[in-house]
Amino acid sequence: MNSNRKPIIAGNWKMYKTASEALALVNGLKSELVGVRDSDVEAVVCPPFTALYAVSTLLQESNIQLGAQNVHWEKEGAFTGEIAAPMLKELAVRYAIVGHSERRQFFGETNEGVNKRAKAALANGIRPIICVGEMLAQREAGQTEAVVRDQVTGGLAGFTKDAMLDVVIAYEPVWAIGTGKTATPAQAQEVHAFIRELLAAMFDSVVAAKVRIQYGGSVKAANAKELMSQADIDGALVGGASLEPKGFADIIKATL
Ligand code: 13P
Numbered sequence: 001m002n003s004n005r006k007p008i009i010a011g012n013w014k015m016y017k018t019a020s021e022a023l024a025l026v027n028g029l030k031s032e033l034v035g036v037r038d039s040d041v042e043a044v045v046c047p048p049f050t051a052l053y054a055v056s057t058l059l060q061e062s063n064i065q066l067g068a069q070n071v072h073w074e075k076e077g078a079f080t081g082e083i084a085a086p087m088l089k090e091l092a093v094r095y096a097i098v099g100h101s102e103r104r105q106f107f108g109e110t111n112e113g114v115n116k117r118a119k120a121a122l123a124n125g126i127r128p129i130i131c132v133g134e135m136l137a138q139r140e141a142g143q144t145e146a147v148v149r150d151q152v153t154g155g156l157a158g159f160t161k162d163a164m165l166d167v168v169i170a171y172e173p174v175w176a177i178g179t180g181k182t183a184t185p186a187q188a189q190e191v192h193a194f195i196r197e198l199l200a201a202m203f204d205s206v207v208a209a210k211v212r213i214q215y216g217g218s219v220k221a222a223n224a225k226e227l228m229s230q231a232d233i234d235g236a237l238v239g240g241a242s243l244e245p246k247g248f249a250d251i252i253k254a255t256l
Contacts, residue, residue, distance in 0.1 A: 001228050005212050007255035008168060008235035010044035010067055010129060011242025012097055012216075022051035026058050028245030033252065038063040041255045042235075044095050045242070049083055056091040067095035070103060071126065073116035085124035096121045097237070099155055100131045101174045111154025118155060122163055129168045129214070129237065130155045132195070136175035144173075145194055152198050161207050169195060169213045170237040176217025178239060185226050185233075188215045192232035221250035228255050 001007055017025060026045065033043060046067035047055050056066050072082035088096060098121065099114035118128035132151035134144045152169065159167065171191050176183050183191075192213050200208035215227055216237035227233055235255065242248045 001234055001255065002209075002231060004209060005234045006040075006042060007228065008042040008044065008212055008214060009248075009252045009255065010046060010095065010097075010168075010170075010214065010235070010237050011248050012046050012069065012100070012237055012239050013048060013242060014069070014102070014239060015048060016243055017047060017051060019051040019054045022047045022055050023058060025243065025245060026055050026064070029064065029249060030058075030062055032245045032249030033063055036063055036249075036252065036256070038065075041252055043252045046095070046097055052088070052091050052093065056093070060092075065094045066092055067097065067129070068093050068126075069097050069100070071096040071098065071117050071121050071128075073113070073120040075120070085120045085126055088121075088126055089124045093126055095127050095129055095168070097129045097131060097170075099151070101133055101135075101172060101177060105174075111151055111157075114151075114155045115157050118167070119158070122166055127166045127168060129170050131170045131172050131216070131237070133170075133172040133174050133177075133217070139173065139175065144191065148191060148195060149198060152195060153202065156202065159203075161203050164199070164203055164207045164211055167211060168235075169211060170216050171195060171213060172216035172237060174217075178218070180218050182218040182223050182227070183215070185230050188227060189230035189232055192230065196232050219251060221247050221254065224251040224254035 044067045098117040103109040121128040134147040212234040214235040214237045219236040220241040
């Protein structure tokens with residue numbers, strides 16, 4: 001971490017929790033986070049769409065922010081099964097995950113689509129969390145930087161320097177997601193530093209120094225502190241460990 005960048009820990013609940021289960025989880029999390037100041041760390045929960053309304057109500061005036069797990073690029077239209085940015089905005093959604101590897105792998109999302117989704121989020125005052133990361137075979141073939149470069153440049157095509165200040169990037173090596181196999185802090189730091197250099201080349205060093213880059217992939221309370229101690233790791237995008245209040249709160253507190 002770096003004191004110029006406020007840490008951001010986001011919980012990606014994926015396809016877990018009904019609306020009532022979501023309320024129980026958020027109530028538990030609120031109790032765990034009493035006394036944690038949102039000026040020190042941004043805590044974000046990204047429940048399934050069906051729970052956003054209920055959770056939004058519960059989070060009013062709390063130190064936790066609301067995120068969505070995806071967002072469509074059009075403001076409305078005949079796109080069965082998709083959710084538009086103005087719909088999220090009305091529920092006080094502040095962040096939207098885009099380009100998660102599960103979306104890329106199972107639902108055919110491309111860098112171009114990720115780019116359009118992220119732009120639509122920004123146009124509605126929602127900060128995109130743009131996910132990038134290589135698969136195991138790509139890492140083993142020495143393609144990590146090429147894959148990440150492609151995803152970062154594609155996802156951020158056409159972005160202005162100003163817009164970049166509202167963008168969060170999440171580096172999630174696919175082989176570390178849900179496997180219990182975290183990247184070592186050094187492995188993660190190496191790719192984070194690479195992404196920051198890329199941002200400096202694409203925009204400038206001021207932008208690169210300001211953009212927050214989260215690590216994701218089997219983050220839990222036990223490994224969070226060491227990951228966060230790396231210079232270019234500014235937070236975490238947490239899957240499984242965000243489904244339990246104490247475990248997630250401990251990850252948030254590991255940034256303090
Ligand atoms: P896990 O923390 O369960 O490995 O998931 C990471 C992830 O995909 C967050 O978006």
